[in-house]
Amino acid sequence: METAVFYVLATIAVASAVLLVLFRNPVYSALSLVATLFAVAGLFVLLNAYFLAAVQIIVYAGAVMVLFLFVIMLLNLGHSEALESTVGRYRLTGVIFLCALLVAQLTAVGTRQLRGPVAENEALRTENVQTLGKLLYTDFLFPFEVASIILLVALIGVVVLVKRETPETT
Amino acid sequence: MLTTVEIIILLPLFGAIVSGVFGHWLKKSSGYVATACVGAAWLLGLKTLVDVMGGVGVDENVYTWVSAGSFTASVGFLVDPLSAIMLVTVTTVSFFVHVYSFGYMHHDAGFARFFAYLNLFVFSMLVLILANNYLLMFVGWEGVGVCSYLLIGFWYERKSASDAGKKAFIVNRIGDFGFLIGIFTMFGYLGTVQFSEVVAKAGGGALPASAATGIALLLFLGACGKSAQFPLYVWLPDAMEGPTPVSALIHAATMVTAGVYVVARSNVLYTLSPTAGAVVAWVGVFTALLAASIALVNTDIKRVLAYSTVSQLGYMFIGVGVGAYTAGIFHLFTHAFFKGLMFLAAGSVMHAMSNELDMRKYGGLLSKMKVTGYTFIIGTIAIAGIPPLSGFWSKDLILAGAYHSHVPGHAALWALGVVGAVMTSFYMFRLILMTFFGQPRDAHLYDHAHESPPSMTVPLLVLAVGAIFVGGVTGYPLEHGWINHFLDPVLGSPDHGSGGAGLSPSVLIGISVAAGLGGFVLALVMHRSGRLGADSRQPIHKVLWNKWYVDEAYDVSIVRPIHRLSMALWTIFDTIVVDGIANGLGYTVKGISWVSGRFQTGRTPTYAMWMLFGTIAMIYAVTLP
Amino acid sequence: MFEIDWNILLPSLVVAGLVLVVLCVDIIRPDNKGGVSGYLSLLGVGVAIWVSLSLWGRSPTHGLGGMLFLDNYALFFNLIILAGTGLTIFVSTGFLEREEGGRSEYYLLILAATLGMMLMAAGADLIVIFLGIELMSIALYILVGFFRRRTDSNEGSMKYLLLGAFATGFLLYGIALVYGSTGTTNLREIELAVAQGRVYTHPMLLGGVALLIVGFAFKVSAVPFHMWAPDVYQGAPTAITGFMSAGPKAAAFAAFFRVMVASLGDLSGDWSGAIWMLAALTMTVGNLGALSQRNIKRMLAYSSVAHAGYVLVALVAANERGIAGGVFYLLAYAFMNIGAFAVIVALGRKGDENLEISGYAGVGFRHPGIGLAMTLFMVSLAGLPPTAGFFGKFQIFSAAVEAGYIWLTVIGVLNSLVSVYFYLGVVVSMYMRQPVGQAHAVSMTPFARVALLTASLGTLYIGLAPTSLLQMARQTVSALL
């Protein structure tokens, strides 16, 4: 059962990722990324990462992707086909070849001994949110604070970069 | 309290700062400051020499530049007979060149700048010769390089001048590369760059023979660059684009001898490695002959002197290469006087001839420029090796050293040296005869010719006195003179491999004197027949009074082949091979630079593509065993 | 609950507090145009330097759940980073007013980037290093694009962001693989796991190492991950370019060295060959690229690539002298490079930044002080004796010879000789070319003067009396070896 779900989700994830790259229209690309994100969220559930699955859907597929779509609409790029001329055939072949090489390398280094059984961690499955929460506020308290500063900086940065200036300031 | 050595070194630095920073306001007085500083350094240098003769040496660490763990580098100075001789040579010539420059550069807009550079040069040169470790020596080494570059390109408005500066710069980089790697390797093996410790450790057997050879050859590569030896000599003739006092000071008397000094200073390494010594000697003799043969046919007065310098430097390398270090340094010492003299005299001639450099337009100048003419002749006799003038003593010491040495082919080395001496004598007398004798060939120039002001002629006279006497006074009797007693304790006396075998010393002396005179006679004969100065591929003047049959035969059998050979050597080596390599290197590097710039397309996906390439390569490189 | 050792946190806490204070000042006084925030930032940086110095020499500790180190290594890099920040703030005061009207967020972003760098130097866990990199990078993305109406500023920012995020992907994948094979992201535990052979699968660890190298190589702009550097350096506001080439580069090297030597040192047999290639390529491509540049910022960008190559040589050698030399070199580089950029800022004027090297003709005579300072920086960058640059290179190359990497040294020395050509090109332009057109007055704020003077004196001091700093650099090494 789990295996079947895995393969279904994996297929959706890969297919929509490919579509993300292939669609000419950035809106479609964004929507296929959303599909991928959902599929990955499903995989998170299979991997007992319930909290992350929720965050993935709420923050990523929700907030972040809406931001993307918002900007696409704002810049009115929704159907500007002319923007994207096709990539040269040689280049495309090269890229596909290189990426295949990359997949081969990554799987070669990554998967040799990872077919065996997984370690069971009961707490992680049954009390996922509690476990993560505890970790975040103890061992990972410091990185947590740093992450907050990163978000603060990003916030200020966005204001710096796009806020329209009032006419009297030069 | 500053010691004498420190004062000597700081004086020119002070002069450089004053005339460099305040030159704008000081105008001509900056020249007085600069000259006074060097003059004081000169007097203190003489005092130092006297001290050293009295047995007072200095090897002091003034300031620990850096000390971290096992590694220490200091700013420290060493005054021993070797550096004392160098010190006197450098300060003497520098002082008189400074005096001379007053007259020579008088109307130049960059007067203060010129003196600032000149003083900076003297400072760097003193650091080079007085340093007690290789690191500080390298500081001076780079310093003189930069000053030389600045001074060659002094008249930067002239493209040829800035090109010449660039060329000198590029070629010297190759030498510096050898020098630096040599220092690193030495440090890697011995853990020190201090002269005294290197001598102790290397002499104590801490250095394997192969390493000694490697380091010695790397240092020699550096020496080749600075001292203009084959194949790195090409920059020196072009360096004549600089003002003439610069040619006299830097490109004849001081900086170009730094390579000889380095080899002599590192004598322990060359003693450990006979191979390296032999390489030095053979490169030296090859350069000596090559440059002399080019000088035979050149008609640009400064270039003839430049090739002559290259050739004489070759002799010095024969000396230090065969282990006759004293002879090499002795020749350096005497050469500084007579070559400095001749450059200054050439400058005086140019001054009189509206900066015309082509000897074919000179002639008959002796009557108009007595001081310049006679001092020039003195210099010529000295360089030709005719006794009792200075050149004879030192050149003979080198040739005797070569003859008696252990170096493979030492007899051939000697014989080639003698051939070179004939050529030297010939091209120098050719220069004299074309410039000062015969009929004026350019009436207009001749009419305007005049003797130079005293600020220029007085240095000529002083250096002429040096060119006459320093050799005999210090070098007599041959091989047992004062200079031998003075320097041999530091440098070691040359070991006479073949002992008393072969030709006796008096025969050797006889042959080398004959060589000098032979060149002179040859030049005179050709002058009489009017063949000097004329481009000998042109039909020879038919109307001349001594149209001897012998002359014709001689012309066909000797002069023309030599001329052709010289031209061929000049074209092949100078302009095609070496020049080509030097320029080609520059262009190639620039070309590669341009091509590599094309990868930088400005497009983000291209950059990402290169990153992906790199990533894949990186994974391969790390994960594959 | 765990105890917090405040000492460990102190240097970063000072800077983090400063970020918040500057933020508050901006909110209270939005019209101060950065003046007050600038002074405050300087003050805070001074305090942070003082704190770092006062913590110097303690026995190394770590804390906050094993997230941060407190050792001489981190503190020394704090000094480099803070010196870079301080000098940049000095340079920026006049620059901002001239170019686009000061805005106080500028200082806040610089301080945030500084905080990120300090975390990179002190991070004891890959997660902290990652967050430090991101904090620094995000602040820099914004700073590069700070002049938002300038197309070059925008463009540089966008390129930097896209490629930086791309590289982050590789870095994260590397961290994931290291985590998967050792079961931890903590640097000390990784070291233990490698030493005790508790590695899950060895190829995966090596794959992770390779990708980590890629991530760091991007941040230090090593070839072929360097291509962003020339474009971004050219596009960024000049003061920021100087800032980027000093602190961020030093911080990236701090993390790079610590991860490679301290945690993965036992695997050096696997990675040193790759770094060897990286170093050789970086030196060569950087210097060759710089050779044909006419824009001084772009030339210095390639030069900074080349300098990354020299420091990578130290990583290849990975012995005591090498690491001390590399650390020392980064300090020297910070001073001479920011100094050079201070000169570039000083010689520009509103609307015309005067960035062509040919535009420097005659500067040496018209502005003797500036000319002299620039000559010092160029000579030092070229590594001519007796300057700071020479000394750093001497350390690094003799360490490489000591470790037996003769050929790498040969390549390095050759490169260093080639580089003299284009550095002296600037000097030649200043002293040996006739200026074209009308001379213009150079106006420097007192702050900019201080910056130039500090950078010059620092460069001189490091070159002429390197002993004490080199001793400090050597004391940092024990944290790694």
Next chain:
Amino acid sequence: MAVATSHYLILSAILFSIGVAGVLTRRNAIVIFMCIELMLNAVNLAFVAFARHLGQADGQVFVFFVMAVAAAEVAVGLAIIIAVFRNRETVDVAEVNLLKW
């Protein structure tokens, strides 16, 4: 029987490489940015798979941080892209190439 970790890793590698391919082939800056997000997601998947394999929660915490950082990066990135668009009226990375050589 749980799905082997290696399967997740292969999936992760494939997704990552598709993201890389997108970065290399697309010219719209926003789409490139989305592809980078895809790469980060692939890494997250690997982290979670490792976390399960090792029976640790650390990997999941790491993912949490990656998401936070990615969100920050997206915000800044889109702001920069808007700034570029305002100046150039394009977000085509092949056309934004004033700085080169």
